[in-house]
Amino acid sequence: MAPPAPPPSRVFAELDLAPAPEGRAGLAALPGREVHVSGSAELSARPDRARVSLRLGSRKEAAVAARSSVSRRLQYIAHSARLRGVPEENMTVTEDFSRVENTYQMEAEVCIIFSDFGKMQSVCNLLIEKLGTSVTINPPHFYHTPEAIDTLRRQVCVTAVGNTRRKAQEVCRLFGQALGKPLLIKEEETKEWGGHIDSHLSHSADSQTLQERIQNATAYASCRVFAVFEIKGKENRRNKLL
Numbered sequence: 001m002a003p004p005a006p007p008p009s010r011v012f013a014e015l016d017l018a019p020a021p022e023g024r025a026g027l028a029a030l031p032g033r034e035v036h037v038s039g040s041a042e043l044s045a046r047p048d049r050a051r052v053s054l055r056l057g058s059r060k061e062a063a064v065a066a067r068s069s070v071s072r073r074l075q076y077i078a079h080s081a082r083l084r085g086v087p088e089e090n091m092t093v094t095e096d097f098s099r100v101e102n103t104y105q106m107e108a109e110v111c112i113i114f115s116d117f118g119k120m121q122s123v124c125n126l127l128i129e130k131l132g133t134s135v136t137i138n139p140p141h142f143y144h145t146p147e148a149i150d151t152l153r154r155q156v157c158v159t160a161v162g163n164t165r166r167k168a169q170e171v172c173r174l175f176g177q178a179l180g181k182p183l184l185i186k187e188e189e190t191k192e193w194g195g196h197i198d199s200h201l202s203h204s205a206d207s208q209t210l211q212e213r214i215q216n217a218t219a220y221a222s223c224r225v226f227a228v229f230e231i232k233g234k235e236n237r238r239n240k241l242l
Contacts, residue, residue, distance in 0.1 A: 034228050035171055035172060035177075035229050036226070037168040037227050037228075037229065038188070038225065039161070039224070040160050040224040040225070041156050041160035041222065041223055042222040042223075043155055043221055044152075044218050044221075045148060045218065045219050046214055046218050047144050047148075047214060048145055049145055050113070050114045050140040050141065050143075051112070051113055051114075051143065052114065052120060052138065053109060053138040054109065054127070054135055054136065054138070055107070055109050055110075056107070056131075056135045057107040058106050060103060061102065061104070063104040065104075066103075066106040070108050073131060073135060074110065076131070077131075078110075084119045086113075090112060090113040091110065092111045093109070094109045095108045096108070114140075140213065142216075149195070149219060152219060152221050153190070153192075156223045157223045157225070160223040161225055164226075165179075165227070165229070168227065172229075177231050177233065177234065178232040180230030180231055182227055182228070182229050183228040183229060184227060185225060185226075185227045186226045188224045188225060190222065190223045190224075191221065192219065193220050194216075194217075194219050195217055195218060195219025
């Protein structure tokens with residue numbers, strides 16, 4: 001059985017060197033001399049938001065007692081979050097009041113959005129300590145805002161262009177040439193994977209640690225670009241030594 005054929009080689013740089021006229025070798029480059037280069041980059045971004053859902057309830061024979069029990073805890077939760085810098089608009093409260101058999105049942109859910117994960121842990125630890133089993137705190141759901149994803153996309157493209165330019169400089173130096181201005185920069189391929197871009201709770205396992213949840217929500221992006229640079233001519237040896 002014949003061995004598999006080797007994969008085709010990939011050209012990552014190509015010098016387009018026009019021949020210099022006789023007697024003028026080593027002088028300024030002629031117009032049209034170019035270096036063609038491809039380059040890439042891959043970056044990641046950790047989630048910049050976390051959504052925590054808290055549930056609490058009370059069942060009493062008197063409607064006022066059921067409402068009052070839940071109301072006191074809601075006030076404490078909101079006060080604790082505000083003291084740690086959580087703005088009011090990042091807290092959402094949903095209440096449900098119903099009659100069950102001969103009792104009144106009051107249930108509430110509090111959703112808090114955190115941009116500081118240290119504050120999130122501080123608030124959750126305090127509520128567990130002070131409220132105990134009277135409140136249920138679901139594991140946090142980490143996600144990205146659209147602005148964070150846009151920033152990742154821009155950064156990976158800029159990084160890919162920078163890597164491509166450095167590669168072109170290395171190629172030119174290898175042949176004793178100096179790199180000129182870019183003539184063409186074209187994005188060839190972009191990829192994105194991982195991460196969450198909405199605030200809906202995920203179905204990840206409750207047994208995951210905080211760092212595992214953050215890692216699973218990390219977003220990745222890659223970019224490959226093709227660029228054409230002008231070749232100016234012989235590299236200035238004095239600048240090279242500097």
